Amino acid sequence: MNKLHFDGIVNFIVDKSHVIEKVFFVAVALSIFFYPFVEVNYDLSKYLPESAPSKQALDLMEEEFGYPGMARIMVEDVSIYEAKNIREKISNLDQVDMVIGPDTITDVYMSGDFINYNNLDEFYKDGDAVMEVIFKGGEADAKTHEALDEIYKIVGENGHYTGSAVSKKSMQASVTRELTIAIIISFIIIFIILALTTTSWFEPVLFISVMAIAIIINMGSNIVFGTISFFTFSTAAILQLAVSMDYSIFLLDNFTFYREKGIEPEKAMKKALTSSASSVLASGATTIVGFIVLALMDFTIGRDIGFVLAKGVVISLITVLFLMPALILRNYERVQKYHHKSFMPSTKGVGTAMYRIRKFVIAAAVILAVPSYIGQDMNYFKYGDEAIGAGPGTTYDTDSRLIEEKFGKSNIAVGIIPNTSIIDERNLTEELENLDFVNYAISLGGTLPEGIPIDFLPEKLTGELHTDNYARILISLNTTQESDYAFECMEKVQSAIEKYYKDGYALGTTSSTMDIKDILRSDYENVSLISLLGVAMVVMITFGSVLLPILVIIPIELAIFINMTIPYIIGSTIPYMGYIIVSCVQIGATIDYSILVTNNYIKARNDMDKVEASKAAVSRSALSVITSGSILTVVGYGLYFTSSVQGISQLGRLVGRGAVLSVILVLSLLPALLCAFDKIIKKPTDVPRASKLRRLRNMRENHELKLFGKYKNDGMNVISADSKEGTANENA
Template identity: 50%
Template sequence: MKNHKEKTLTDRIIETVVYRRTRIEKFFILLIVFSLFCLPMVEINYDLTEYLPVSTETKQGIDLMEREFGYPGTARVLIRDVSVYEAKIYKNRIEQIDGVDTVSWADTAGEIYVSNDFLEAQDLDDYYKDGYAVMDIQFVEGDSSLRTDAAIEKIRALVGDRGAYSGPALDSKMLKENLANEIGRVLIFSIVMILLILAATTTSWFEPLLFMLTMGVAILINMGSNIIFGRISFLSYCVAAVLQLAVAMDYSIFLLHTFTAEKARGLGTEEAMENALHLAVGSIVSSAITTVVGFVALALMQFTIGRDIGFVLAKGILCSLVTVLFLMPALIIRWHRFVERSQHRPLIPPLDGFAKGLFKVRHFFAAFCIILIVPAFVAQNMNHFVFGGAAVGAGEGTQLHADKAETDALFGEKNLVLAILPNSSSVTEKRLADELEDLPFVKSVTSLSSVLPDGIPESFLPSGLTTQLHTGQYARMLIFLSTPVETDFTFECLDTVRETVHRYYPQDTYIIGSTPAAQDIKSTITGDYTEVNLISMLGVALVILCSFRSITMTIVVMVPIEVAILFNMALPYVYGNNLIFLGYLMVSSMQLGATVDYSILLTNNYMNCRAAVSDKKAAAIRAISQSALSIMTSGIILTVCGYGLYYLTSITAAADLGRLIGRGAVFSMILVLTLLPMLLTIFDKAIFRDRAFFERLLRIGGRLPARDVADKNAGQRELVTTLQNRSGSADGSEESKEESK
């Protein structure tokens, strides 16, 4: 044992973890209680426009509209099997519901200054046809308000089975209802599947329970500690727990298997844990840092939902790291007898033959990548992206999606765009409204000047109507487009509307709505893509460079993951699927941060094997054998959790993120096990030359004494035994012969 003066800070921390473990357990119990207390107070935000930069027109316009007019929620209701006058009765009754501000229908203007005979005679195709009536509802409060939710329930109770409901307020309500039910279902599915996977890949029936308990504590602490942000986005809430569970599981597996290997050497429980922490802490911390770097890069996005998701996920990894390094040792020491008593024979045989087979087909996979890399790059750049709120709404198969499709089929799509204008001239406002109504893609325009008949003063109108359309300084104009919310054609139509409005009002005008928001999100997030990807790549590369001290090895380690990301992002174009650009950007960083550990593990094993085996091909095969089970366990867990999110949630954005993450894990797993070993053997000499050069530089700079190099190599060789125990492979006779060579 080292005396006190020779002990490093790491030594003292490890001693505290091992010998003061009861205090640590009590501290974590307090953290759990605190997290349970804070969890209900973490608000969830469903409005993507809140994450736009303040410099965008949409963000400025929304802030202005909230101050002047409020920011009401909207919905669209289709009523089946009604006459015109039954529809009018429904409209009047809906208007009386608490939380409903106005209901726009065919009689909205008529009941002010024309008779019902006019209503019967006018063209009603936009509002009523073949026994169907459609109405646009504006609520007093916003789309995600509890008062708006209550009003929607009352409308449903009033209209009953006759109704079909759609619109932003319904999307928001669906998100809130489904988050509570579906995310719990996804977590339960993920936990069950992970337990089954771990039961098959470990050698103790109790180990999976210990892993899940550790990760459960880490997830709970992360979710409760989100109170520091005040509120988080619904996307963070959707994916954080599942991704934390899938990505950070390796840390606990590595620590327990290192402890088991030390116990197998005949050491006492506490001494074995001390040694295990010394051996494992470097690898676990390095692995966590690469993942955190990938997530934190998202925080640099101008579209600040990246900061929201990046910080929540990075904090989740740090919570997992702290829980594994501080709490899990106490749990292992407390329950190690259960681990030992529940030991069983490995269910998966040694993977030596599998490793040799993979290495034999390495040229096939290399040729496959070379042939497809250019088409994949082209396909990736030809993806059709969606950007705005339409990208996160109800997916196919939901009632909300079916209701919207039915309404749009009967009455066409109705896309609301709002213009906030200076309240300077009713004449100018009327001329603008008339010109906009003449545009072929404009369904209707509502403004105070267009509602008010000539010669009638504004004071004659109900105050509820005037305050919705005019204040002392600003006027609001409702422009309904007969276009989808988000297509290239819609963006062209919006540009025409914007140009028309600016001709009449060159200054202090704002165009807002779902389509303007999508357009602003598109311009913001497209600019983020290159910057975020470059920073995440450079950040991860720097961590790898510091770990391996070889530029060549850093490039080799990252190539399989970058190729896997490229293939993953090319497939949506091949399948003809729309791709959420936010997911495209996030998953690129997530896949890099979460799966680069596979490359690091195999490369580390290869370097350790090369210290014992002079034949680089034999070292590569042995590295595959030692790494395959760990990589496949982690990759399969991430794949199952990703696809679980895809199949078990109706929230489009979360489902698409899940599919991208799950598919990306498959590509990363395959390419690390096939392409990386070949690259390591090809660049073997360059790697060792780089490492020797870096070590000479560090010795010259006094940072790395020669004896430390020897100590580090000895530690790496000691780690080989741990990794072999983790992978379940034992040295065969052929490997012994290769070592003797």
């Protein structure tokens, strides 16, 4: 874009600010209207690629039998007769396919289903009964959840509930409420951070208003996708807030700088837009690269998250560059009216302190690099529903533990086999029942007495287990849904099925998780490499150097390695999906910290030796890096402390901890590396004068000068001189 066209856009933004405000008002209104129509998907298996065996099996089962949700219910203090009565009431609900309970496994209490089991303890023990419920609809289906509400009424206060349908219902009820709480808390703390680091009580109001508008538009515009994952729904808004806040700070700081030079508000805004647009866009580019790379994942939830987050950053950029000028001009008098002095201490000594510990920092980095690189992959990862389920202390988790302690584990799997031979079906069912990890296996062939034709059985029963082309076997495994042992057991079930039916399938949460695990492991290798190369390419083009991208990225990558190794050290599990997302978010959102320090170092080398340049670079960058990092930390830990969904909670903790580590390493390790490799770093005069990030440096310095101008007489003359030179460059 040539300068004439760019100036025309800038003039339009400032001169037509009232029109732009109306456009954004309409956009917000439409977004609020469309937001309720954006569906949220809670089923991870929907994101499996078509090539995955479990995806093919799920499609087949959905076509033949539907895609059922499941629940396991324990009723305390009931007689076996009362348990039978409860089971029959649940069975009569329209959305319930079948219920397996204590009266379905004994001759005395047969319900006509011809199901015969010897071990009553599996379903009735010490006055407590447990039942397995299979619904007609999916686990996240609204009608399934309506049926659960009816079950809650039937069972009463003595019931405890677990299973995929219960988990999804609990999650849907809590996600929106918890997200709202997390956003409100984050806004409050971010307001406090910005109030401390700016010089007006009203500036944070402007920043938060702009971000709130961008978030609303992003959430409403998700209607273009129709459906988004619950993972995206739970994290996109708050991550957008964290990674986009800097853009509005850049613009307002630049505007304030020109106003303090006595330039009229409209002209000052035009100059601010001209000098900040490229910096804002360059800063957003690295973040967008990190998010877009997620769209390359074979496990297509990455595409879902990547597109929504990238769209959110683009919307934030547009909102800052088009709407923010109008809001600043409209409210500038309020900004001035509520002016206050800076509450932040001097950052002058930070650079000196970091230089003094440089040798220790480099030694520590060398020592930690290899162990943390290895340790990050030694974590105990979760891949499927257990990675995203309710966390410890929730009602769902408590109920699940109570049921498991009383009746053991029950991991429901389904065998889908061709409906070709009732004899083979019976033999397969018997073989499955004889496996030591199988609680029970139910099939029509396994329950039909020999010599009795299928036509003699009620259509309701045959329809539950047979179609014209396929038969269904319900299998309860005495395993968790996700573990090495569960995977091994599922493979044995699949082998038993293939012994009788070459084109038969064993499917369920465990089989889907096995495929998700294989796909995610492959995705991480591809995504992390492409993300790293993409960001490195942006940095290389910006600096015109091959070495600098390596130095700039080293602190961020080491921060990622350490961040991901900590769960292994403390013995906690992490969701592998969060592991991938955070790796991309952390490098995309925090690489700006490294770029800022590096730019300040290169500029300072025009007038100083490498030691003084290192100190000056850190001192100039510290406030901006700490402010931005604090916002990302607050947002991450806000998710961690407010979400009962452990997948979201763990993602938040990884983001928050990663931001802290990135800030520490950028301010300590990076200047030490720049000093160490000073001789082979491209000379400052060789860096293109039109570099986008040179403008970013100047804006940051202007902001710090506004807050810390008193240090010009305290040995910080270089900042003053440097800022004047930067301003002269921009005016030129």
